[in-house]
Amino acid sequence: MSHVSIEQRVDRLHAGGVIDMHFDLPMDLYEKRGRSNVLATEFLPEFEAGGMGIIGAAIYIEDQYLPERGLQVALGQIARLYTEAEQSKRCVVCRTHEEISRALDSKKIGFLITMEGVEPLGDDLDLLRAFYELGVRTIGLTHARTNAAGHGGIFAASGSSPEGLTPFGRDLVRECEKLGVIVDLAHINPAATTKPLIVSHTNSRKFYDVERNISDEQIKMIGQRRGVIGVNSVLVSPKQETSTLDCYVDHIQHIADLIGIDCVGIGFDFFEFIYRQWPESKKKWMAEKLTTPHFIPDLTNHSHARNLTRKLIERGFGDDDIERLLRGNWLRVFKELL
Numbered sequence: 001m002s003h004v005s006i007e008q009r010v011d012r013l014h015a016g017g018v019i020d021m022h023f024d025l026p027m028d029l030y031e032k033r034g035r036s037n038v039l040a041t042e043f044l045p046e047f048e049a050g051g052m053g054i055i056g057a058a059i060y061i062e063d064q065y066l067p068e069r070g071l072q073v074a075l076g077q078i079a080r081l082y083t084e085a086e087q088s089k090r091c092v093v094c095r096t097h098e099e100i101s102r103a104l105d106s107k108k109i110g111f112l113i114t115m116e117g118v119e120p121l122g123d124d125l126d127l128l129r130a131f132y133e134l135g136v137r138t139i140g141l142t143h144a145r146t147n148a149a150g151h152g153g154i155f156a157a158s159g160s161s162p163e164g165l166t167p168f169g170r171d172l173v174r175e176c177e178k179l180g181v182i183v184d185l186a187h188i189n190p191a192a193t194t195k196p197l198i199v200s201h202t203n204s205r206k207f208y209d210v211e212r213n214i215s216d217e218q219i220k221m222i223g224q225r226r227g228v229i230g231v232n233s234v235l236v237s238p239k240q241e242t243s244t245l246d247c248y249v250d251h252i253q254h255i256a257d258l259i260g261i262d263c264v265g266i267g268f269d270f271f272e273f274i275y276r277q278w279p280e281s282k283k284k285w286m287a288e289k290l291t292t293p294h295f296i297p298d299l300t301n302h303s304h305a306r307n308l309t310r311k312l313i314e315r316g317f318g319d320d321d322i323e324r325l326l327r328g329n330w331l332r333v334f335k336e337l338l
């Protein structure tokens, strides 16, 4: 196939918009809250270059704000997201499947607000309803930390807490299902016993064996529920040299081999833009406490999304399968649950 025809094929595959279910955008917007048009100037060009359609915008509270300021910072992050989306004139916050479809049809970039770790709720179940009203539609109960809902999966091959969810965590899952909030099992500890629905951003332990990633058994559980697993770009391999686009596609292939291509999606978790703003001391803290992220050189931000599609073509994926991976599978879940 000629270079031109491959580029045309990528154009066609991206025309409906790519869906990435995990991006730590709100925390960066919040840290830069003294400025305006951060989204339009620092992120929108990359979203446009990558042909992005829907992005899971993750509320995440850094340790420095916990426990006292978790709720306040979460509200601040959501507020910044709405304000910045409006200023950008191209982005919009979506709450329903209909709003998602409308955003894609009108070539806007839609945000689905997600929450990574329920620290902002403390142990107050009522606050879930408040965040639902603010637009939160996906909730991951824990990050690597322990909170009132449960214990996260750690960045090592063993050693996570033997307990999964607490009684409060179980109540939260039930309440999420009642309200119409998607339960996200990213960072879940293997001992958790809820039925899985989606994992917005993770990798297979076959290639990178840490408990923060998921085992074949967990992948099969998600397949049984016809959920979707978003493949993460920063935990594909324990080594930098083998953290490549091909390895990213190996994860896609492995999950598809186990549970079918209908259950695989994108959860890039592009984090390099935050990491590079950190002082060395904070990078060292992360390496010791969690892990050192390995960025894939040609898959580091949203402008690189086309590189993935090119690689999928090169690896022999058909157009129908690529469209499902880039968008269709997530849309199926949104249609069912939102």
Ligand SMILES: [Zn+2]
Binding pocket: 116, 186, 187, 201, 269
């Ligand atoms: Zn995460």
